[in-house]
Amino acid sequence: MREQKQSTTTDAVYELLCRAIIEQALQPGMRLPEDTVGEQFGVSRTIVRHALVRLETMGLVVSRRNRGAFVAEPSIEEAQQIFQVRRCLETEVIRIGIETMSEEDFEQLDAHVRREQAIRGKDGPVSIRLSGEFHILLAQLSGNEVLARYVTEVVLRCSLIMAMYAKSHSSDCAVDEHSQIIEALRTANADLAVSLMEHHLGAVAERAAFKKAPDTVESILSRYGKELAH
Missing domain, CATH: 1.20.120.530 (GntR ligand-binding domain-like)
Incomplete structure (x- = not known):
């Protein structure tokens, strides 16, 4: 019974996070700390972790080593x-x-x-x-x-x-x-x-503007600036 309740709670957290991402409340690149999510939803970090794994499987979240989970940013x-x-x-x-x-x-x-x-x-x-x-x-x-x-x-x-x-x-x-x-x-x-x-x-x-963002002044000049090092 306890496992079934935990599974149901995980489903609910997954659905809420999924909806928040799709409705653009959680923006691409935004960090999703397990403790913060758990506190806001009133659930354990274990529940949150399971939900985040499911979201990662769906391609909506990415995990970064030693940094935690983030909303995905597709190239x-x-x-x-x-x-x-x-x-x-x-x-x-x-x-x-x-x-x-x-x-x-x-x-x-x-x-x-x-x-x-x-x-x-x-x-x-x-x-x-x-x-x-x-x-x-x-x-x-x-x-x-x-x-x-x-x-x-x-x-x-x-x-x-x-x-x-x-x-x-x-x-x-x-x-x-x-x-x-x-x-x-x-x-x-x-x-x-x-x-x-x-x-x-x-x-x-x-409706998706699939154009690479222009380089910033800093990134452009950094390439030229390397010549000064020679």
Whole structure:
């Protein structure tokens, strides 16, 4: 019983930290001291440590030797690769889902879109989280548990990437595109559904400014300054 309670508590801490990261309350690069997290949530450091390990497995947290855990900071190259993988996975979700999804499944998706519509234009970070959760739900409803697990990881990592690189988040476009995808699935129009998903994910990727930040004056001049040493 005690182990079950500990597992439940770990799940709750994991979910809260995950949400705080996806909603951009915990920013990329921010340190997550076990004692601080434990004090704020009223749990032991052991519970926190287990939750952080799970977050690291999902790619949302990184551990640095002798320094502790930090919110991950995906590189531009990693971010681009993650979006490429996401496109492959989610088009497969469409192909499987169009054969397996029921009207009850579509009602769940419609209900989620209504939640997105209620929040759009009011809270950008929550809108990003709900948008990601739509894709996770869609994968779960496909009935392929392994695929859904991979999609969940990739979507969460994409949400973190958007927190780092996104120029903007157009919740209006996202919600409308979600509705179009649902309708294409409901009418069993596989080609249209795949096309809509690819366009949708392409638009999401475009909102991420995958350009390397310009060098600082210090870093530029340090290279030239080395010549003085010769």
